[in-house]
Amino acid sequence: MSLADVYVFAGPPGSGKGTQAKLLAPKLNVPHISLGDLLREAVRNASKVGQIAKNYLDAGKLVPDNVAIDVAEEAVKNEECRNGFVIDGFPRTLEQAVLFDKMLDKLKFNLKRVFYIDIPLEEILKRLTGRRSCRTCGAIYHLTFSPPKAEGKCDVCGGELYQRRDDTDEVIRVRYEVYKKQTAPLIDYYTKTGKLAYINGNKDVAEVFKEVNKAIS
Ligand code: AP5
Numbered sequence: 001m002s003l004a005d006v007y008v009f010a011g012p013p014g015s016g017k018g019t020q021a022k023l024l025a026p027k028l029n030v031p032h033i034s035l036g037d038l039l040r041e042a043v044r045n046a047s048k049v050g051q052i053a054k055n056y057l058d059a060g061k062l063v064p065d066n067v068a069i070d071v072a073e074e075a076v077k078n079e080e081c082r083n084g085f086v087i088d089g090f091p092r093t094l095e096q097a098v099l100f101d102k103m104l105d106k107l108k109f110n111l112k113r114v115f116y117i118d119i120p121l122e123e124i125l126k127r128l129t130g131r132r133s134c135r136t137c138g139a140i141y142h143l144t145f146s147p148p149k150a151e152g153k154c155d156v157c158g159g160e161l162y163q164r165r166d167d168t169d170e171v172i173r174v175r176y177e178v179y180k181k182q183t184a185p186l187i188d189y190y191t192k193t194g195k196l197a198y199i200n201g202n203k204d205v206a207e208v209f210k211e212v213n214k215a216i217s
Contacts, residue, residue, distance in 0.1 A: 004108070004110065005109070006110065006112060007087070007115065011117035011199075011201065012124055012176060013128060014172070016117055016127075017117060018088055022138075028086065029083070031078075032086045033081075034087075035068060049070075058165055065093055069100075076103070093186075116197065118201055130143040132163055133162060134159040136158075137159055
């Protein structure tokens with residue numbers, strides 16, 4: 001029996017992980033899991049996980065590994081993922097990466113590719129301060145680079161667009177430092193396993209997606 005393939009998007013905040021994952025998942029006909037979206041949903045619902053996660057998200061710090069791992073495992077065990085999935089924002093620490101490998105082994109998945117999207121800090125600041133997301137369907141916009149047709153309204157479902165609480169200049173800088181310290185070591189980890197695909201994210205969305213597709217084939 002061949003194992004179902006898994007694709008991971010990693011990279012600094014605002015590098016376009018969510019944008020690219022939302023393009024790749026429907027193309028492969030598999031679900032897209034976003035750890036950040038799942039944690040924000042938990043915060044909105046004030047669930048047990050949400051109550052733990054809230055202060056970490058607001059401060060731009062990572063939630064504890066055990067919390068992130070439990071949320072990820074619950075998501076990938078979903079029946080919808082049986083033919084594989086695309087995940088962004090997880091794993092984000094070496095400990096998460098090691099446990100993710102074990103999780104995939106246990107659940108009979110094959111980690112096919114880790115796309116590492118790279119962009120410089122100045123670009124990150126431009127992208128994140130201008131980002132708007134749909135409260136209903138999660139579609140991602142940018143006020144300058146990919147604006148919605150009608151101000152404040154989602155093109156896809158008509159839902160309300162909002163700005164994330166952690167998309168302020170101050171918190172973006174914290175997230176970037178956290179990324180460099182805790183997540184960047186994954187580049188080495190996945191280079192050694194031969195799974196890493198380096199993607200230059202400092203191009204327009206379609207160009208980046210072309211690179212992602214090239215890295216698959
Ligand atoms: P998360 O939601 O994952 O945030 P992030 O990693 O900081 O990444 P972003 O969602 O901000 O950016 P993105 O790379 O997805 O970019 P996007 O496509 O939206 O995590 C949030 C928090 O949750 C963390 O800080 C932490 O607290 C917690 N958390 C999550 N996972 C965790 C884990 N595993 N362990 C512990 N804690 C965890 O694009 C950004 C903007 O740029 C958009 O406006 C978009 O339209 C625009 N854009 C995208 N691509 C392009 C392009 N090529 N050209 C121009 N504009 C572009």
